[in-house]
Amino acid sequence: MATNAHGVVKKKWFTAFVLSLVLGGLGVDRFYLGKVGTGILKLITFGGLGLWYLIDLILIATRNMSGVEWVDDGKDDKRNALIVFAVVAVIGLIIVATAPKTETPATNSSETTQQTSNETKPVAEETKKEEAPKKEEPSVPAEYKSALAQATTYANELNLSKRGVYDQLVSEYGGKFTAPAAQYAIDNVKADWNANALAQAKTYQNDLKLSPAAVRDQLVSEYGGKFTAAEADYAIANLNN
Numbered sequence: 195m196a197t198n199a200h201g202v203v204k205k206k207w208f209t210a211f212v213l214s215l216v217l218g219g220l221g222v223d224r225f226y227l228g229k230v231g232t233g234i235l236k237l238i239t240f241g242g243l244g245l246w247y248l249i250d251l252i253l254i255a256t257r258n259m260s261g262v263e264w265v266d267d268g269k270d271d272k273r274n275a276l277i278v279f280a281v282v283a284v285i286g287l288i289i290v291a292t293a294p295k296t297e298t299p300a301t302n303s304s305e306t307t308q309q310t311s312n313e314t315k316p317v318a319e320e321t322k323k324e325e326a327p328k329k330e331e332p333s334v335p336a337e338y339k340s341a342l343a344q345a346t347t348y349a350n351e352l353n354l355s356k357r358g359v360y361d362q363l364v365s366e367y368g369g370k371f372t373a374p375a376a377q378y379a380i381d382n383v384k385a386d387w388n389a390n391a392l393a394q395a396k397t398y399q400n401d402l403k404l405s406p407a408a409v410r411d412q413l414v415s416e417y418g419g420k421f422t423a424a425e426a427d428y429a430i431a432n433l434n435n
Contacts, residue, residue: 203228207257207264208271212278214254218247223254227262232401234352235394238362242402243417249402260401334378341371341379349385353393355413356380357420388428391421395429406430 205227214223219241224233241247253259255275341363348359362368363376371379391413398409413419413426421429 202261202263204263204265207254207266208275210254210259210262210264211251211275214247214251215279215282218250219244223250227259229261229401231352232397235397238352238354238368239418242412246402335375337371337375338378341369341375342382344369344371345376345379345383346385349383349387349390353390355390355419355421355425356385356387359383359385361420387421387425391419391425391429392432394419394421395426395433399433406433409433 210223210226213226217223219236221233221236221241224230224236236242236246236250239246242249250259257264344363345359348354348362349356354362360376360380363371363379364373369376395409395413398404398412399406404412410426410430411418413421413429414423419426
């Protein structure tokens, strides 16, 4: 679709609505609307755990998405949208109703606590390391170099936090790197984490219309930005600069 002199893209409203309803959790609606950067961010956060998905669906349904001029295929767009919505809702109810119920076996509380603590070891913990006299550096394994390259992309193009970069590197649905390779990448990537927090904060404020308090909650959330409290405070302090 064409883009006018003011940077506004022309997109079909019905197509955008269906994509947002069915695949909005994967950011497909934002990719369609030309918002690639926020589309990737929406994809890796699974639609902001549903919050971003709902906000975008409402913005598109009410034709209030910024930077988009809507084009209608015909008079029946609204009726067709309601039909699609109803069909998706019915299918969702059927899936929920027919899903098999599984019983979770009881586990020893101490074992559960130990397992949880092992799985959630802090990644961004910075420790002081003794600096030994510099010798000839050994060759860096190929996996470590690849992890560093991906970390650079996550940090400087997607504006992820240090914790967010590490999690993406070791994730089964992300880089699948080993923990040592991911930690090497974190230790060597060049990034301004405060600037990344500010960039994400402006996205939450401008695209999702969140309040400063809600923006900060998203930044520090274990299921959101995963920034440190200091980085989130910096972003909020400079949000309107």
